[in-house]
Amino acid sequence: MTGTSQQIKDWSRPVAPPRRDVGAALAALSEEDLLRLRAIARLRARSLPPDGMTWSDLLHEAVLRALAGARPWPAGVPLLAFLAGVMRSLCDEQWRRHHRQDDLPSSYDAGGADDPERACAAAEALAAIQRLFASDEAALKVITGLISGMAAEDIRLHYDMTAVEYDTTRRRIRRTMLRHGSAWSWP
Amino acid sequence: MIRMGSPQFGLTALLDALERELLGAQADEVPDALRESGQARNIVCQEIRALLNEAIAESEDGSAATLPSDICTGLDRLLGFSRELRPVARGHARISGASAWSCRRH
Numbered sequence: 001m002t003g004t005s006q007q008i009k010d011w012s013r014p015v016a017p018p019r020r021d022v023g024a025a026l027a028a029l030s031e032e033d034l035l036r037l038r039a040i041a042r043l044r045a046r047s048l049p050p051d052g053m054t055w056s057d058l059l060h061e062a063v064l065r066a067l068a069g070a071r072p073w074p075a076g077v078p079l080l081a082f083l084a085g086v087m088r089s090l091c092d093e094q095w096r097r098h099h100r101q102d103d104l105p106s107s108y109d110a111g112g113a114d115d116p117e118r119a120c121a122a123a124e125a126l127a128a129i130q131r132l133f134a135s136d137e138a139a140l141k142v143i144t145g146l147i148s149g150m151a152a153e154d155i156r157l158h159y160d161m162t163a164v165e166y167d168t169t170r171r172r173i174r175r176t177m178l179r180h181g182s183a184w185s186w187p
Numbered sequence: 188m189i190r191m192g193s194p195q196f197g198l199t200a201l202l203d204a205l206e207r208e209l210l211g212a213q214a215d216e217v218p219d220a221l222r223e224s225g226q227a228r229n230i231v232c233q234e235i236r237a238l239l240n241e242a243i244a245e246s247e248d249g250s251a252a253t254l255p256s257d258i259c260t261g262l263d264r265l266l267g268f269s270r271e272l273r274p275v276a277r278g279h280a281r282i283s284g285a286s287a288w289s290c291r292r293h
Contacts (some may be wrong), residue, residue: 023243034236035228036210036212038235047199047202068246088206115195122195123194146205147200149196149200174216174220177205179220
């Protein structure tokens, strides 16, 4: 009987997922992952308000929040994907803060729809990314397809690319981003 | 809701797709690309490692500077002041988001 009541007590306890050790996982990142993390931070920094954080600020803040548990690291999600998600949220948060500072309408807070300043910044960022691939016609096609929200298969069919051409182009895009990450800046 | 076809929709879609590419890049592609750029791999890695260590050290300081964003937003609205004015871990006040972050490190 005692055993049963103990069991009931155990079941009624809230089940907290085991806290994942972000610090240990960060310390264990390979050199490749560090480079990948930098490239992702630089990429995400493209969607920040133009007068705000730098890519390193963005990464620093994301890591701080992850370490503090402000953003719990879900089980089964790789650390880099998790940090990328935190950086993505931080970019939206920076825009909300930017609008609050400038006393702009609160409707801009809800994801930034119809925000002319954010639309303008997005157009500039898109132009900067497209310039990066100006000499690569196939890459520009893929980039244009991605901007339109097309899936890989749709892009391939739309631009009449073979699977091999598409994969080779994606590889070039990845290398270009990794190679030129440090050269990106606001116009 | 962001309208399809708007620059913001395009940028979000593109960044998400490129991020997936970077996350999925094969291990050998990353150092190869860095080599092509002429940057020294160990220097770049040290730079990122230093940035991470800085964040780890700041976190271990037990700083209250980084609260969950929803708590911060709530506090900001309740108290009617900007979060940037709160003291941060290393004893300097954040005057504004831009200036505080840019004074950290570059």
